[in-house]
Amino acid sequence: MPISANNPDRRSWLHVDKNSDFPIQNIPFGVFLTRDDIITIGTRIGDTAIDLGALHQLGYFEGIPLTDDIFLQDTLNDFIADGRKTWRLVRDRIADIFDAENNDLKDNKKNKETVLFRLDEIEMQLPVQIGDYTDFYSSIEHATNVGTMFRDPENALMPNWLHIPVGYHGRSSSVIPSGIPVHRPQGQTLPAGSDTPVFGPSKLVDFELEMAFITTDANDLGEPIPIDEAEEYIFGLVLFNDWSARDIQKWEYVPLGPFLAKSFASSISPWIVTLDALEPYRVEGPKPLKPQLPYLQYKGKKSYDIKLEVGITPKTAKETVVSKSNFKYMYWNMVQQLAHHTINGCPVNSGDMMGSGTISGPTPDSYGSMLELSWRGEKPIKLKDGTERKFINDYDTVTMRGYCEKDGTRIGFGEVSTQLLPIFNPKKNK
Secondary structure, rough: OOOHHHHOOOOOOOOOOOOOOOOOOOOOEEEEOOOOEEEEEEEEEEOOOHHHHHHOOOOOOOOOOOOOOOOOOOOHHHHHHHOHHHHHHHHHHHHHOOOOOOOOOOHHHHHHHHEEEEEHOOEEOOOOOOOEEEEEOHHHHHHHHHHHHOOOOOOOOOOOOOOOOOOOEEOHHHHHHHOOOEEOEEEOOOOOOOOEEEEEEEEOOOOEEEEEEEEEOOOOOOOOOOOOHHHHEEEEEEEEEEOOEEHHHHHOOOOOOHHHHHHHOEEEEEOOOEEOOOOOEEEOOOOOOOOOOOHHOOOOOOEOOEEEEEEEEOOOOEEEEEEEHHHHHHOOOOHHHHHHOOOOOOOOOOEEEEEEEOOOOOOHOOOEEEEHHOOOOOOEEOOOOOEEOOOOOOEEEEEEEEEEOOOOOOEEEEEEEEEEEEEOOOOOOO
């Protein structure tokens, strides 16, 4: 079935700036609180938010098999569970409704007032209820950099790394949307030269530049997802800042891996960009350095050319962009991650989230964490205000952006922006 919403010649009767992340070819999905304090599922074209619940009630999705309340919920989980055919029908219909050649809604002032919102009239929410969250470790540049720092260049990659997409199950309760501040975590760390841990604030709070994909109901317990079917179960992607406390992690991660160093917060961009919208931006991924087992072998282009950047903004200064990377650098792609995740029969549900792992490129300016950018603090990063950063300071705001661009069409994710606050103080927060 062709994806008519992706037509690069399509224009909208809504205003869209030339460099907007959200032209009519995007049509992402999110959840927002309206000016009337109603939570609804919506989409966005340019700087206009569109209430899909109201649009559905007014009959604009006639002919598409949707329940009456599908867009009147506070998460996208049920809509995502309807499957790819429904997502595509809805997205194509939205593109038709807001096409410059279609006057049905354009000329209906009353319906427009019900359906359309300025961005300053809404408050974005977490788009899905995340039942389970998995974080992978799939950038060979990142894994090599970290292995070089903490082991040696000859043994930078662990023996399993080139054979499986390494991952771990993270904490879904602390996944938050863009704009929600994060407190510096406290925990145990091991001071240099000591064999006794101390308790206190993390001194090495870091960002991790990632993307994450959201799944639909995919399989039953015991049933693997074949790699050539995996894309059918991926709804879309978000930008993902998987915060990390490096000093807490260094002490706790042996032998079972990340725990408190990662579970204090993970921030996502609020608009989910569908895999369908990203279709024109497919590219070849890195070639395997070792033969991969049959269940991880795929055909075709399964990587995406998504340009990424990270900026740090101190409390009273302008932003400094510290990293520019690309999602296409990922050694293990999404279909391999999903096929591997389920090869043991682990069930995947609607609204589950899979993090890519830190995305680092081949050059120092494309590294996806302060751990790498400052090389464990040995090479501080200079900001525009003259200050330096080895890691993230209190009151710094970390902002991540991402977009694709080809043949004059740009599809973007907006941003995920989060301020780091000092440790939680019960007295100040009452």
